[in-house]
Structure formats: structure tokens, C-alpha cells
Amino acid sequence: MNGAEALIRGMEKEGVEHIFGILGGAIMDVYDVLFDNSTIKHLTCRHEQVAVFAASGYARASGRIGTCMATSGPGACNLVTGLTDAYMDSVPVVAVTGQVPTTAIGGDAFQEADVVGITMPITKYNYLLERPEDVPLTVKGAYYLAGTGRPGPVLIDFPKDIQQASIKNYKTPKTVHFGGYNPVLDPHPRQIALAVKALMNAERPLILSGGGVIISNASTELLKLAELLGIHITTTSLGKGAVPEDHPLALGMVGMHGKRWSNNAVQEADVLFAIGTRFSDRITGNPKYFAPKAKIIHADIDPSEIGKNVEVDIPIVGDAKRVLSAMLQVAKKASKKEMSRREKRTEWGKRIEKWKREFARDINYDAVPIKPQLIVREVQKIIDADPKNTIIATEVGRNQLWCMHYMNIRNPRNWLTSGGLGTMGAGFPMAIGAQVARPEARVLNMAGDGSFQMTMQDLATCMTYGIPVVNIIFNDSSLGNVRMWQALFYDKRYSETDLKNNPDFEKLADAYGAWAKRVERPGEVGEAIHEALKSGKPAIVDIAVDKDETVYPMVPPGGVLHEMLDE
Amino acid sequence: MGEKIHILVALVENKPGVMQRISGMFSRRGFNIDSLSVGTTEDPHHSRMTITVRGDNRVLEQVVKQMNKLIPVIKVRDLSEKTSVSRELCLIKVSTSKQDSRAEIAQYVDIFRGNIIDVSLDSMIVEITGDTDKINAFIKLMQPYGIKEVSRTGITAMHRGHKSVKDQKK
Ligand SMILES: Cc1ncc(C[n+]2csc(CCOP(=O)(O)OP(=O)(O)O)c2C)c(N)n1
Numbered sequence: 162m163n164g165a166e167a168l169i170r171g172m173e174k175e176g177v178e179h180i181f182g183i184l185g186g187a188i189m190d191v192y193d194v195l196f197d198n199s200t201i202k203h204l205t206c207r208h209e210q211v212a213v214f215a216a217s218g219y220a221r222a223s224g225r226i227g228t229c230m231a232t233s234g235p236g237a238c239n240l241v242t243g244l245t246d247a248y249m250d251s252v253p254v255v256a257v258t259g260q261v262p263t264t265a266i267g268g269d270a271f272q273e274a275d276v277v278g279i280t281m282p283i284t285k286y287n288y289l290l291e292r293p294e295d296v297p298l299t300v301k302g303a304y305y306l307a308g309t310g311r312p313g314p315v316l317i318d319f320p321k322d323i324q325q326a327s328i329k330n331y332k333t334p335k336t337v338h339f340g341g342y343n344p345v346l347d348p349h350p351r352q353i354a355l356a357v358k359a360l361m362n363a364e365r366p367l368i369l370s371g372g373g374v375i376i377s378n379a380s381t382e383l384l385k386l387a388e389l390l391g392i393h394i395t396t397t398s399l400g401k402g403a404v405p406e407d408h409p410l411a412l413g414m415v416g417m418h419g420k421r422w423s424n425n426a427v428q429e430a431d432v433l434f435a436i437g438t439r440f441s442d443r444i445t446g447n448p449k450y451f452a453p454k455a456k457i458i459h460a461d462i463d464p465s466e467i468g469k470n471v472e473v474d475i476p477i478v479g480d481a482k483r484v485l486s487a488m489l490q491v492a493k494k495a496s497k498k499e500m501s502r503r504e505k506r507t508e509w510g511k512r513i514e515k516w517k518r519e520f521a522r523d524i525n526y527d528a529v530p531i532k533p534q535l536i537v538r539e540v541q542k543i544i545d546a547d548p549k550n551t552i553i554a555t556e557v558g559r560n561q562l563w564c565m566h567y568m569n570i571r572n573p574r575n576w577l578t579s580g581g582l583g584t585m586g587a588g589f590p591m592a593i594g595a596q597v598a599r600p601e602a603r604v605l606n607m608a609g610d611g612s613f614q615m616t617m618q619d620l621a622t623c624m625t626y627g628i629p630v631v632n633i634i635f636n637d638s639s640l641g642n643v644r645m646w647q648a649l650f651y652d653k654r655y656s657e658t659d660l661k662n663n664p665d666f667e668k669l670a671d672a673y674g675a676w677a678k679r680v681e682r683p684g685e686v687g688e689a690i691h692e693a694l695k696s697g698k699p700a701i702v703d704i705a706v707d708k709d710e711t712v713y714p715m716v717p718p719g720g721v722l723h724e725m726l727d728e
Numbered sequence: 729m730g731e732k733i734h735i736l737v738a739l740v741e742n743k744p745g746v747m748q749r750i751s752g753m754f755s756r757r758g759f760n761i762d763s764l765s766v767g768t769t770e771d772p773h774h775s776r777m778t779i780t781v782r783g784d785n786r787v788l789e790q791v792v793k794q795m796n797k798l799i800p801v802i803k804v805r806d807l808s809e810k811t812s813v814s815r816e817l818c819l820i821k822v823s824t825s826k827q828d829s830r831a832e833i834a835q836y837v838d839i840f841r842g843n844i845i846d847v848s849l850d851s852m853i854v855e856i857t858g859d860t861d862k863i864n865a866f867i868k869l870m871q872p873y874g875i876k877e878v879s880r881t882g883i884t885a886m887h888r889g890h891k892s893v894k895d896q897k898k
């Protein structure tokens with residue numbers, strides 16, 4: 162057995178079923194193994210960036226680890242954006258890159274790049290394989306690190322001579338151990354007791370859920386705790402779907418593009434219980450004035466997130482599911498007297514409900530050009546018809562913000578968005594990966610015309626493997642979100658935001674053999690999306706939208722949460 | 729706000745690239761390193777680093793947490809001045825072209841318990857060990873003679889008494 166085969170056998174043992182990638186000279190030995198006998202299916206993409214984002218979408222939608230592969234130098238460098246994105250959003254991805262032979266490393270050989278150096282700050286960990294006998298433990302270690310603790314991307318850089326070298330006494334390792342890596346999963350009981358007490362005694366409590374709750378599959382526990390204590394829940398962008406957003410206690414998203422009532426609730430709360438979130442600036446606005454009246458409880462699996470951006474009163478280190486289960490147990494044992502304090506909060510509940518009524522938005526769904534909110538409303542109908550099996554991916558820009566703000570996601574892992582990095586072109590490949598992981602689901606990618614053109618060449622991949630992702634383009638012939646900032650903050654000086662020569666997306670789809678329709682009338686939106694889904698093919702619904710519609714309400718950058726810009 | 733110099737000691741895996749991971753993390757997150765020294769330990773699998781960083785307690789807490797987050801970092805300890813000893817080695821090449829300077833410098837070296845380890849016609853190299861203050865003081869004394877070159881190792885440090893870094897939890 163050689164190194165390349167050891168890699169593939171190791172991956173099979175780890176349960177890998179799919180690899181997204183593109184081969185090249187320095188990784189040919191691995192692909193040669195894949196050629197005859199492997200249970201792993203490889204999907205060739207049209208760009209390595211798509212391969213890594215597909216692996217990320219695969220992981221986000223399924224909770225399994227996504228795998229991607231590329232050759233050395235240019236192939237590996239094309240993974241950089243996707244790895245950074247996965248690192249920011251805590252997505253478990255394993256990337257394998259070919260490398261020039263160890264004997265050539267350091268000599269600027271053809272297609273040599275210092276991939277371990279380049280990816281050090283954007284991976285949870287990375288390896289350069291220097292001895293063939295290290296392959297089995299490295300594969301085991303890579304999947305272990307990617308998937309445990311706070312998940313993240315791990316890269317294995319695999320020199321060609323090590324791929325070819327034979328391994329004596331090949332054995333698959335049963336376990337792997339890192340002296341410096343012992344994630345704390347179980348929370349400290351004292352902290353749990355303090356947190357529950359603080360929430361029980363609160364008059365204006367609020368829960369802020371991040372993506373960590375979804376990663377840890379803790380949605381049920383979160384909802385149970387919220388219901389038991391009667392506390393409303395707001396979420397971050399990655400936390401969408403942690404609890405059903407149409408639940409009476411769910412407030413929708415918070416932050417720069419959140420709901421007004423969520424932002425008001427954060428600013429007025431006396432106890433804020435944040436779990437699985439890193440308090441990004443998109444959530445806090447100016448952190449100095451974030452939740453000024455609240456005692457903050459912060460639970461996270463990554464101790465370095467606690468106290469990083471926001472000062473915390475009750476820190477809890479642990480896995481979200483275990484934290485919430487422990488809190489539930491303590492809360493259930495509470496005395497009648499303690500529980501009766503719940504009544505004190507009816508005032509608070511009423512205040513929140515009042516904000517909800519006060520700030521409900523009136524949208525003219527019949528307007529021409531089409532209001533983007535209409536598209537969200539039509540897609541919402543599709544979600545509501547089968548929430549469990551409808552996955553929504555988004556690109557980046559206003560398309561994403563409309564969905565973040567207006568869409569009710571009802572299940573975890575059905576909302577895929579590039580949260581931390583905000584990468585245009587991520588949505589379509591994530592949708593591809595999600596569809597591969599969950600073939601029974603309907604996958605829609607909510608796209609901008611700018612973002613979609615960053616990765617649209619992979620319509621070819623969809624055709625090859627029968628991946629019927631439906632792309633819904635909010636077509637405003639511009640880099641709309643930036644154009645909007647120019648309107649709001651740069652005196653309408655529209656520097657370089659017009660996209661003049663957008664393709665005819667119907668013809669584009671036709672060239673690939675995909676389904677497409679252009680829509681310009683509000684009445685045709687719903688029908689077109691249905692037809693696209695019915696076609697069973699990769700599809701584009703190209704919808705001309707009002708380019709001047711502003712994403713209101715909005716917290717200006719560096720602003721305070723309850724001071725939102727509005728019409 | 730309470731900015732101080734802290735001495736951190738880290739036990740790390742003895743593997744290529746570990747230094748790069750740590751120094752990269754420091755620069756990426758905007759932490760200021762005053763000095764960093766590395767060497768092997770009694771266990772060939774581990775290296776030991778001593779890092780001096782500048783910052784208030786909040787910065788220090790983040791530095792420690794971010795270091796712990798790196799996979800090859802096994803343990804990090806913040807050594808307080810009171811319960812630890814720290815030393816630095818410094819080589820100073822100083823000019824001896826002025827009259828009588830050779831004898832004067834030799835006297836200073838004696839007082840500071842240093843060593844003269846190289847002598848040439850118009851310069852000598854002095855080796856001096858101690859904590860940062862002592863070395864700074866010696867360098868100041870040498871300035872009037874004309875310092876040609878200074879090389880400092882950075883601080884290395886240890887707990888006083890029985891306690892060792894290995895005994896502590898990560
Ligand atoms: C890869 C990348 N490049 C640039 C940006 C900066 N940026 C943020 S939103 C945006 C415009 C997005 O345009 P489009 O995809 O058409 O979406 P819209 O806002 O019009 O809905 C740009 C250029 C980015 N987020 N990602």
C-alpha cells in the first residue's frame with residue numbers, strides 16, 4: 162500500500178462518502194486510487210473555490226464533515242477563501258492538497274506554494290505529511306480535529322513522493338490523541354446554577370442564540386428551556402433556524418440587519434443569555450453600548466470567545482447541548498415560588514409584542530419593478546409547504562439581507578449563509594454541497610446577479626451529477642448592497658457598482674442544458690419558482706427587482722442597536 | 729489602563745512550524761511581544777517558550793486563551809514576578825579605544841558578575857546574565873565607551889520552588 166491509498170482507506174474508515182475537487186499533477190496518485198475501488202464518490206467541480214464551498218455546504222446542511230481536494234500551488238490557493246469562510250463560521254471541512262515532492266520543497270518548484278504557511282491562520286490545524294507512515298494517523302487526526310470541539314477546517318498537504326511511497330505494516334489507528342487539545346464539553350455546575358438563577362430572577366430576560374446551537378444539535382433543548390422559563394429568543398445570522406422562527410417566543414434576527422423588536426429587546430433586557438455566538442460586530446453594533454442594562458451570561462465551547470468582544474458576567478464553557486440540558490435539569494427542579502416569578506415578566510412580554518405590532522412593515526407586493534420582499538414571501542410559501550425538506554442558501558449582499566430579515570427558517574441546518582466572511586459566490590456551491598448531502602431536500606439559492614457570476618460556471622457540475630439546485634436571482638444589474646451604502650453614506654456617488662454587461666441568464670442556462678426563466682411582473686414570481694422546482698433540473702429564476710429598494714431598518718456601521726436607520 | 733509586562737511560559741510540541749503558528753497568531757491579533765525565546769526541554773517531544781507580552785489583564789487573558797487554542801500548545805502559564813525567577817543572557821561588544829577603558833570595563837564586569845569572553849585590539853565582548861533591569865543597567869554603563877553591538881536572548885523563566893509548568897492544567 163502506498164501513501165495515496167492509505168489516505169483514501171483512512172477516509173473511508175472515517176465515513177467519507179463524497180469528495181469535491183479538481184485534480185492536477187501533484188495529486189494524481191490519490192486520484193489514481195479513486196479510479197478503481199473506493200466507496201467514496203468524487204465530484205469534479207469547475208473551480209476549487211466551488212469544491213471547498215460545496216464541502217462547507219455539505220457539512221452545514223448535514224452535520225457531517227465535508228471533504229475537498231485540490232492539486233498543489235494554484236489548486237490549493239483557490240481553496241483559501243473557502244477555508245477562511247469555514248474557519249469564521251466553524252464549519253468542519255477537511256481539505257487535502259497535493260504538494261511537490263519533499264525533495265523539491267523550498268526550491269520554488271513548478272506549482273509549489275507554501276500551503277501550510279498560507280493556511281495556518283485560516284485553519285483549525287494543518288499538516289504537512291513528511292513520512293508515509295504518518296498518513297493513517299494524520300487522516301484520523303484531521304477528521305477528529307475538524308469535527309470535535311469548536312469545528313473548523315483542517316488541511317493536509319500531501320507531497321507527491323509521500324503519496325507514492327509504500328507503507329510497511331499499514332494499520333488503521335483506532336484513536337488519536339493531542340496533548341494540547343481537550344475541548345471542555347461539560348459545563349461547570351456552579352456556573353449553570355448561577356445562570357439559571359439569574360434567568361429565573363430576571364424581569365426582562367432574553368436569549369440570544371448563535372450558530373453554536375445548530376452545530377451542537379441543541380435546538381430541542383433550547384426551545385424547551387425558553388418555553389419552561391417563558392423567555393423570548395433572538396438569533397444571529399448563523400443562528401437562523403436554531404428555533405422555528407414562527408414560534409411565538411422567536412423574535413427573528415438581531416443586529417445590523419435584525420428586527421427592530423429584537424434590537425430593542427437586547428437593549429432593554431436585564432439578563433441576556435447568549436449561547437454559541439461570538440458577538441460579532443454585525444450583532445453588537447458598537448459593543449460599548451450593547452445590552453447596556455443586561456447582566457450577560459455567555460456560554461460557548463471556545464473559551465477564547467468569552468470576554469473577547471463583550472464583557473461577560475457569567476461565563477460558561479461547554480458544548481451548547483450539554484449546557485442547555487444541564488440548565489433544563491436545574492430549572493425543572495425549581496420551586497413553585499421560584500417559577501412564580503415568571504408572572505412578573507408578563508409586562509416584558511407585552512412590551513415585546515407591542516414593538517412587534519408597532520414595527521411590522523407594510524410592503525407593496527404589487528409594485529413594478531418587483532420588490533425583493535415579494536420574492537422572499539413566495540419562497541416562504543415553499544418553505545412552509547415542507548419546512549423540513551427545504552434548504553435555503555444565500556449569496557452575499559442585499560439578496561442575503563432580505564432573506565435574513567424577512568424569512569422564517571423553521572429547522573436547523575436548512576439555512577446556509579456565509580456569515581463571518583460574507584463571501585460572494587459562496588451560496589451556489591454551498592447549495593450544491595447541501596443537495597449532495599441531502600438528495601431528498603429541495604435546495605434554493607437566493608442570489609444576487611453579482612454574486613452568482615462569481616461561481617456560476619458550476620452549473621456544469623450540477624448537470625453532470627444531476628444536482629437540481631434552483632438559483633433565484635434578485636437581479637438589480639448592480640453590486641446592490643454596496644450601491645446602497647453609496648446611496649446612504651457616500652452621497653449617491655455610484656462608483657463602479659453598476660454591472661452593465663450581465664449575461665442573458667436564460668441563454669446561459671440554455672448553454673448548460675439547465676432550466677431558466679426571466680421574470681419581470683410580480684404576479685409571475687411564485688409560478689416561475691414552482692416551475693423551476695418542478696423541472697427537476699438545475700435552474701435559474703432571473704427576477705428583475707427594484708434596484709433602489711433600501712434594506713431598512715438598519716444599524717449604521719458602528720452605531721447603536723436601538724438607533725436604526727429607517728424610511 | 730493597567731498595562732504591564734507579563735511573562736508567559738508555554739510548553740509546546742517540538743515540531744516544525746510551531747513557532748510560526750504562535751508568532752503568526754500574535755501578529756494577526758495585534759498582541760505585542762517584547763521577547764520570545766525557545767528551547768528544548770527534558771522531554772524531547774516538547775519545547776518550552778518564554779514570551780514577554782505587554783498589555784492589560786484583558787489582553788493577557790485573550791493571549792493565554794488564544795495560545796491555548798493552538799493545537800500544538802500543551803500548556804500556558806502566566807508567571808508572576810513574585811513566585812518566579814527570570815533571566816536573560818546578553819552579549820555586548822564594546823569599544824576599548826579610549827584610554828583606560830579596558831580596566832574600567834573589567835571592573836564593571838566584575839561588579840555585575842559578567843564575563844569577558846573575547847578581546848581584540850580595540851574592543852571586547854562581555855557576557856552578562858540577569859533579569860532585564862540588571863542588563864539594562866549594564867548596557868547604560870557601557871554606552872559612554874561606545875557600544876558596537878548588543879545581542880539579547882530574551883527572557884527565560886521558571887517557577888520558584890517545587891511547582892513546574894507541567895503540573896498545571898492547560
Ligand atoms: C468575494 C466578495 N467580493 C466583494 C464583496 C463586497 N460586496 C459585498 S455585497 C456586494 C454586492 C453584491 O452584489 P449582488 O451579488 O448583485 O447582490 P445584491 O446586493 O445586488 O443583492 C459586494 C461587492 C464581497 N462581500 N465578497
